[in-house]
Amino acid sequence: MTGAQALPQVIDGKAAAAQVLAEVREQVLGLKEQGLQPALAVVLVGSDAASQVYVRNKILRAGEVGIASLEYALPATCTLAELLDLIAQLNADSTVNGILVQLPLPAHIDENAVLQSVDPAKDVDGFHSENVGGLSQGRNVLTPCTPAGCLRLLKNTLGDLRGKHAVVVGRSNIVGKPMAALLLQADCSVTVVHSRSLDAAALCRQADIVVAAVGRPNLIDASWLKTGCVVIDVGINRLSVGGSSRLVGDVDYASALTKASAITPVPGGVGPMTIALLMNNTLIAARQQWAAQGTL
Ligand code: NDP
Numbered sequence: 001m002t003g004a005q006a007l008p009q010v011i012d013g014k015a016a017a018a019q020v021l022a023e024v025r026e027q028v029l030g031l032k033e034q035g036l037q038p039a040l041a042v043v044l045v046g047s048d049a050a051s052q053v054y055v056r057n058k059i060l061r062a063g064e065v066g067i068a069s070l071e072y073a074l075p076a077t078c079t080l081a082e083l084l085d086l087i088a089q090l091n092a093d094s095t096v097n098g099i100l101v102q103l104p105l106p107a108h109i110d111e112n113a114v115l116q117s118v119d120p121a122k123d124v125d126g127f128h129s130e131n132v133g134g135l136s137q138g139r140n141v142l143t144p145c146t147p148a149g150c151l152r153l154l155k156n157t158l159g160d161l162r163g164k165h166a167v168v169v170g171r172s173n174i175v176g177k178p179m180a181a182l183l184l185q186a187d188c189s190v191t192v193v194h195s196r197s198l199d200a201a202a203l204c205r206q207a208d209i210v211v212a213a214v215g216r217p218n219l220i221d222a223s224w225l226k227t228g229c230v231v232i233d234v235g236i237n238r239l240s241v242g243g244s245s246r247l248v249g250d251v252d253y254a255s256a257l258t259k260a261s262a263i264t265p266v267p268g269g270v271g272p273m274t275i276a277l278l279m280n281n282t283l284i285a286a287r288q289q290w291a292a293q294g295t296l
Helices: 013-033 049-065 080-092 111-117 129-136 145-158 176-185 200-204 270-293
Strands: 039-045 068-074 098-101 165-169 189-193 209-212 230-233 237-241 244-248
Touching: 013 049, 013 145, 013 270, 039 049, 039 080, 039 270, 049 068, 049 270, 068 080, 080 098, 080 111, 098 270, 129 176, 145 176, 145 209, 145 230, 145 270, 165 176, 165 200, 176 189, 176 209, 189 200
Parallel strands: 039 068, 039 098, 165 189, 165 209, 209 230
Antiparallel strands: 237 244
């Protein structure tokens, strides 16, 4: 016995996402055999380059798993009324099962009004207040894709999460808060850390599970971590080094490897899971709508 610490497990988000997508594809195939075709509408406003890439990837993945996709590209100058009108049409269209409005929206458009206008049954991003409220009540609702993906990775890695102390760094509506709610539902004890926390590092050092969703490159290093903890790095930050740029997370990966028992890399960790869970949400939404109509 040398007493040396075992090498940490690198949590492979690409493989986990492939598994989710394979399950979705199989179920979609079964539905198609019954004459049912799940469909996702993706709405993009403006020409933000990153948003265009995200939308393209979502449409590609949908095609791969047999989900039909409808893309609606509106100019950056479109009005709130025009956007709400399109969403109302999609809400009323029974061939559309999921509606995703790519964020961020141009500054002149009230994002909350748009998210609230999506039929909660088609809200595959899980951002409508009915779904947000349902999640906090522990009801079975459509759940935001990124935290749902993180939860899958944690369950794949740890199995039962019951009794673990989880620290979520970040309290945004799209990642931090729903992540905390999901971990609570999984019977973790949950601490949420944010920019006003007095000693974020000391709180993190108590954690069996750290989920970092901050948007600050390499903020969390080994000095924030308890030996043996599991680290999920949601952060996607573009760092320019010399003439080139590369993606890094919120966690200083090399440093965290010296303490963590398992960790997600960036890229290749949480990122691929987000789209996979979007496809899964579209499938769930379609099944629920058809069950409610008596077609399934
Ligand atoms: P937001 O900017 O909305 O939220 C960041 C949170 O971090 C806030 O709650 C903020 O606190 C907190 N914070 C800021 N500085 C500190 C600090 N020094 N210590 C502790 N907490 C701090 O970001 P998002 O939640 O939207 O995204 C977070 C990261 O995740 C980003 O890098 C984003 O790109 C990435 N992301 C990745 C996705 C994926 O698919 N992998 C999907 C979505 C996001 P306060 O509330 O007090 O301001």
